Amino acid sequence: xxxxxxxLGGQSPRRVNFVSCPIVQDTATVPCWLSEYEGEQYxxxxxxxxxxxxxxxxxxxxxxxxxxxxxxxxxxGGIVLKPVTVSPLPELDQSCSVIRPAVPQFTxxxxxxxxxxxxxxxxxxxxxxSTADLKPPYGARSFDVFYDVDMLVMGRHAGQLTEIFNYAxxxxxxxxxxxxxxxxxxxxxxxxxxxxxxxxxxxxxxIAELFVGAGISRSAIQSIWRDEAEPADGIDDWRSxxxxxxxxx
Amino acid sequence: xxxxxxxxxxxxxxxxxxxxxTPLMWSSRVAAQSQASSRWWSAGxxxxxxxxxxxxxxxxxxxxxxxxxxxxxxxxxFFEPIGTNGRACVTCHQxxxxxxxxxxxxxxxxxxxxxxxxxxxxxxxxxxxNLPQDDPASHSLLIERGLIRVFLPWPPQKADxxxxxxxxxxxxxxxxxxxxxxxxxxxxxxxxTISVYRRPRMAANLKYVTAAxxxxxxxxxxxxxxxxxxxxxxxxxxxxxxxxxxxxxLRTQAVSAAATHLQIAGQLQASQIDRIVAFESQVxxxxxxxxxxxxxxxxxxxxxxxxxxxxxxxxxxxxxNTTRFxxxxxxxxxxxxxxxxxxTDARNASRESVARGHDVFxxxxxxxxxxxxxxxxxxxxxxxxxxxxxxxxxxxxxxxxYGWMDTGTTNLPWARESPVSPWATQVxxxxxxxxxxxxxxxxxxxxxRVIYTxxxxxxxxxxxxxxxxxxxxxxxxxxxxxxxYFSNGSAATLRELVDFYDRRYNIQYxxxxxxxxxxxxxxx
Numbered sequence: 001x002x003x004x005x006x007x008l009g010g011q012s013p014r015r016v017n018f019v020s021c022p023i024v025q026d027t028a029t030v031p032c033w034l035s036e037y038e039g040e041q042y043x044x045x046x047x048x049x050x051x052x053x054x055x056x057x058x059x060x061x062x063x064x065x066x067x068x069x070x071x072x073x074x075x076x077g078g079i080v081l082k083p084v085t086v087s088p089l090p091e092l093d094q095s096c097s098v099i100r101p102a103v104p105q106f107t108x109x110x111x112x113x114x115x116x117x118x119x120x121x122x123x124x125x126x127x128x129x130s131t132a133d134l135k136p137p138y139g140a141r142s143f144d145v146f147y148d149v150d151m152l153v154m155g156r157h158a159g160q161l162t163e164i165f166n167y168a169x170x171x172x173x174x175x176x177x178x179x180x181x182x183x184x185x186x187x188x189x190x191x192x193x194x195x196x197x198x199x200x201x202x203x204x205x206x207i208a209e210l211f212v213g214a215g216i217s218r219s220a221i222q223s224i225w226r227d228e229a230e231p232a233d234g235i236d237d238w239r240s241x242x243x244x245x246x247x248x249x
Numbered sequence: 250x251x252x253x254x255x256x257x258x259x260x261x262x263x264x265x266x267x268x269x270x271t272p273l274m275w276s277s278r279v280a281a282q283s284q285a286s287s288r289w290w291s292a293g294x295x296x297x298x299x300x301x302x303x304x305x306x307x308x309x310x311x312x313x314x315x316x317x318x319x320x321x322x323x324x325x326x327f328f329e330p331i332g333t334n335g336r337a338c339v340t341c342h343q344x345x346x347x348x349x350x351x352x353x354x355x356x357x358x359x360x361x362x363x364x365x366x367x368x369x370x371x372x373x374x375x376x377x378x379n380l381p382q383d384d385p386a387s388h389s390l391l392i393e394r395g396l397i398r399v400f401l402p403w404p405p406q407k408a409d410x411x412x413x414x415x416x417x418x419x420x421x422x423x424x425x426x427x428x429x430x431x432x433x434x435x436x437x438x439x440x441x442t443i444s445v446y447r448r449p450r451m452a453a454n455l456k457y458v459t460a461a462x463x464x465x466x467x468x469x470x471x472x473x474x475x476x477x478x479x480x481x482x483x484x485x486x487x488x489x490x491x492x493x494x495x496x497x498x499l500r501t502q503a504v505s506a507a508a509t510h511l512q513i514a515g516q517l518q519a520s521q522i523d524r525i526v527a528f529e530s531q532v533x534x535x536x537x538x539x540x541x542x543x544x545x546x547x548x549x550x551x552x553x554x555x556x557x558x559x560x561x562x563x564x565x566x567x568x569x570n571t572t573r574f575x576x577x578x579x580x581x582x583x584x585x586x587x588x589x590x591x592x593t594d595a596r597n598a599s600r601e602s603v604a605r606g607h608d609v610f611x612x613x614x615x616x617x618x619x620x621x622x623x624x625x626x627x628x629x630x631x632x633x634x635x636x637x638x639x640x641x642x643x644x645x646x647x648x649x650x651y652g653w654m655d656t657g658t659t660n661l662p663w664a665r666e667s668p669v670s671p672w673a674t675q676v677x678x679x680x681x682x683x684x685x686x687x688x689x690x691x692x693x694x695x696x697x698r699v700i701y702t703x704x705x706x707x708x709x710x711x712x713x714x715x716x717x718x719x720x721x722x723x724x725x726x727x728x729x730x731x732x733x734y735f736s737n738g739s740a741a742t743l744r745e746l747v748d749f750y751d752r753r754y755n756i757q758y759x760x761x762x763x764x765x766x767x768x769x770x771x772x773x
Contacts, residue, residue, distance in 0.1 A: 024631065026633065030633060031629075031633050033629060047628060047629055047632055047633060049627065049628070050470070050626060050627040050628070051627075052627060055627055055629075056627075056628065056629025056630075056632075057629060057630075058624065058625075058629065058630035058694065058695070059618070059630055059631060060619065060630065060695060061694075088694075090691040090692060090694075091692065092692065092695075092697045099616070099631070115614045115633040115634055115635075116611065116612050116614055116634060116635040116637070116638075117569050117570045117571050117574075117611060117612070117635070117637055118569065118570040118571070119570060119571055119572065120570045120571065120572030120573070121570075150691065151691055152690075152691070153472075153473035153474075154472065154473055154625070155469070155470050155471045155472050155473055155622075155625060155626045155627070156473075156626070156627060157468070157473040158466060158468040158469055158470045158471075158472075158473045159466070159468075159470075161467070161468040161473060162466045162467050162468050165467050165468070166467070198689075202689075210468070210473065210474065210475055213474070213475035214467050214468065214475040214476075215467075215475075215478075
């Protein structure tokens, strides 16, 4: 990861992209996740469970926050960012250690999962598969896999990798074309945060190895990567931290 | 035997003897099986294993249930010394110890046989094969902590024998067993090998351990890596059986164990594997009687308790919810009457403590922090949760699948270490390794780039930095029969186990919560 000098360029006033420590705000139920930037406090999400789209960050790490400022009422004292992408940075930063105790004025209006055992179901319905209901003949299809900054595959990618794998299994002799990228994000202060050199190659090779490990023939996989970071304009730049897997008959 | 070891042995014997003399209403069957000579199942002793057995332990009595009925062990490959070193599977999977082997039993066996029992075979019943066989100090980890040497190739290899390029380097920082630096057995030998020391796992209740249901998928939800498959059927497996998940099925484990622990000449025959797996799949172990709460299997009692409940329970089920529960206890023990009869009232008070202990396990929140493969899988770091978040499998308290995580039992700074000072008398018993994640990969999410550990755990198989010190969780059943606890035997008692978590996560349990939790765990 590298951060370059500020560049000129427009940016939506309702977007904020920044690197900062996450903060835990405890409540009477589940904790809120917040972050501060330029004197303002932003609400990122709450702790629920593995079914949630929001993947809470880590104390002990700074995080890249890329979000759109919503007009919803503040939650846990923070301006609500929706949608928001939160990506922990890989290196440890022990200064990120703040847990604020629960106070009466901060409550969570939407807590589908208590901090302990559930009521018998996950907080959210699992995302529907985009391919499960398809009927043959199965055509070429592309799948985007998005990453945290400078990171490779993590647990939250398992579902998506399974969907790609299952789709490939439906097509006798399917071929996989893997295209991996190196991301960059234009921050609200004008700087550009660029992922580390070599990350695209590492992602391409890892994805290929994972599918081989799951049972797809190595000879059916083609991997390419672009080590030039995609141009960053501050708008949904998280999409540049991406591998595209195209499954072809 | 050192004075310390002698003292420990004598104390264990006194506890045991005291229990035998305690005027509890054990059945004659319990008393009979509590005699030292009949508790231990020697390889090839040819006894009949009845359908049910009870064994006294310091917290009451363990029940063994063999759902297939009595078994003639003569000629049975689980019970016969089918290898070259005189051991059988049963040597390290003793019915009295909930189908594993406790440190107390190892000590007793050393005393009874003067160390000649095959349990103490040089291959892994000794701290390192090249140490003097007759010296109890050579077997100290087995005698004092119930640990077996597990020796693994370095770098790790895939099932097909191809080498894995690990994400980290490994150095031996401390080698009290002299095995990791040994020119024949160590890391610098012609066949580089790492020795770690682990508790044998229960060979009982295995339908839960091997169930591949909730959470099983081609890619592992904890790290996105491909999940292991049964090499015979291609079916996905739970990867929940061994501390490092290195064997996918009971069949492959039997083959591997025969080759290493039993030092079999040649290979197990298919029919032998079938019989071993069949036996392991039909035997259940759980506490049946509790020193304070009395019978755990009375009609109307807690539905989770006793071996029969395990035999009839549903597998592959997430129990971290209020519809199934990890350990269904019912409400019957929550508020019991006081009758004026001292014995009944004491029993009722104990049962209420057990019920409260369950609720501590299930509902008492705390901040789970820096625990790899828990905080990293969608909960955030820290996560405000309970014991049952990690220990969520219905009826066993394991993770439902892919159960390795780092709760700090082997990685520093949390792993139990002996104090080092000019005044300290304890000496370190376990090796210590320094693992450095390579610059080409991200550091370990919660421990950084340099990690000190007593046992790298799953990372010795996967080569992954984030797997360092991650250990597959064990069952919570039969705990009273099989101290010590954790994969490295670092908690001598259930109280030490609870105290470890209290320190690790700054839970700040009250004394009553600790007592209740220990009472609850000792009924499982």
